[in-house]
Amino acid sequence: MNGLLKKIALYLVLTITAFVVFFPILYAFLISFMTGGELLQGNLFSKSFHLENYQKAFERLPLAHYLMNSFIISLSVMIGQLVVSSMAAYAFVFIPFKGRDAIFFLFISTMMIPWEATMIPNFITIQQLDWINTYQGLTIPFFAMAFGTFLLRQHFKTIPKELDEAAQVAGISRFKFFVKIVVPYCKNSLITLGAYSFLTTWNMYLWPLLVTNNDSVRTVQIGLKQLRTQELATDWGVVMAGVVVVIIPTLVLLFIGQKYLQKGLAQGALK
Amino acid sequence: MKDVELTHLSKSYDMQTEVLSDISVSIHAGEFFVLVGPSGCGKSTMLRMIAGLEDITEGTLTIGQKKVNDLHPSKRDISMVFQNYALYPHLSVEENIVFGLSVKKVPKTQRKKRCHRVAKMLGLTDYLNRKPRQLSGGQRQRVALARAIVNESPICLMDEPLSNLDAKLRAQMRSEIKQIQRQLNITMIYVTHDQVEAMTMGDRIMILNEGKIQQVGPPIDVYNAPANEFVAKFIGSPPMNLAKATIYPDNQTLSVVGRIHLQLPPEDIQRMGTKEVTIGIRPEHLQLATSESQQPGSSKFEVKVSHVEVLGNETLLNFEFAEGNWQAKWNGQWRVNVGDIVPLSLHYSAICLFDTTTGNMIKQPTQNEQHLIQGVSI
């Protein structure tokens, strides 16, 4: 009886917290269906659903184009980061060389430098390379990240070193060992890192703003900002419609990722 | 067929202390060679140096007359079984077994054939599609074994492969590994801390302690004539009984804490040339004193039994002797109670003597019962 009461209380608290945390998104979702007049009245729910806001959002901006750009850039950064970080982590764990630990600590100490501090030199580099308004300019600076290398190195280190030694005795090449053994072994960390890098890139604002000055490769986050300042009086319904469209991929990824994570954890528990 | 030869091999991890020092031994082709010693004595290090997983600090290692100090592990014609089996967790049993064959350019049909032959030999045929975590400890052990023998390397290295199994399975695997080795005529270099495995499996064994070779030889020779006190205590279960003894050259006797008095042949006294010795006697050579056992060269003494173990076919008596615990092993079942006074006898021909200062053997037993079956017909 006591246990049941405790459970009810726990779920009550969880529900309230979830509602508080989720409220802004929920409210944005509701606003996106309201007309301007209804919004000004301060209603929480509109009397009827209007889809005009969505229509307007897509009309006023090349939103589909922006979405496509964001998708390409996020996917490229995700793949690039996974490849670079996992290979770097492999070297830091499995290939002994002089000064390996020193180099690793130097490498992860870059995590303490805020990204904004390196923005100017990075921008100059991109400009010199003539990469303004290109996908490379938007993606390549994010391929080698200390965080991803650190995360994967921690997981790679849990691989028994006998697996590597058995492969060495059998004459299996480093690359084959990496692809066939290390990657499947650390699938869960790779998925986690992939989701993380996709989302961070999707939500990036400042860097795309700096290195783009026309619509060709511009991302959806900048599009949202444009939606706000196009007219004197911002049409919040349209902005919120845009916001909802933009956060959908985030939510989808979160749901898929969560499912994978749970599966991974269950597998781990069996061992 | 290739011999493995170690010449003045040394290993140091920190360039200050030597983990292995001056190891010289020749392992013959087709031989079952066991490396045995207490944990931390450097057995794994030596095996890993042979495999090429650890650098050689000093000395030379040759495999088949060729110096291989700097050769990559995969070029040394070896296979290896690890203590924790090192199976790839997300590959099936079959994939685990053939994984190494793909690099050796074995055609696919051949791979499958070899895998099935090895699986049949080790009773794994029904498990080929399972993942390692769906197998019991003994089955995983067999997969590791299958993976080692499937690539038909002439030399196989094993590092304590049976230490994670229960006693019954261990006994079974001991004879299976031995049979496979004989059948395939592999050169086996086998590491264990268990002297029973060493005694039962090895054609020759090498006892290692603190990085130094104590003795190399066939198990029976090592058992009968241990080179020093360490080997005497390490090989044999229960271990050899040891105690300090003094030689009195004047009346040609050896005395152990005034309770055992043995007559010594004069030539032995001359040869040994020391007075302070350690006497060693195997538990099975301490028998009940009877009127017949009173021959020249034997000594009778009485002990108070402190503990008795009746094991069905043999009886172990424990008693305090010369500041240590001694054991006597008698065949059959004996009704002896704790606290009983039992007369024991031992014969000079059955004892070992060690130099107390160096620990080295100076007299080996001459009385060893060796039984032979000759011309038996039923």
Ligand SMILES: Nc1ncnc2c1ncn2[C@@H]1O[C@H](COP(=O)(O)OP(=O)(O)O)[C@@H](O)[C@H]1O
């Ligand atoms: N990678 C290493 N670095 C430093 N010392 C080591 C290393 N591996 C083993 N040792 C040391 O070498 C000695 C022998 O170890 P090992 O060969 O594993 O012993 P065994 O296998 O006989 O138990 C031990 O004292 C151990 O601490």
Ligand SMILES: [Mg+2]
């Ligand atoms: Mg070891």
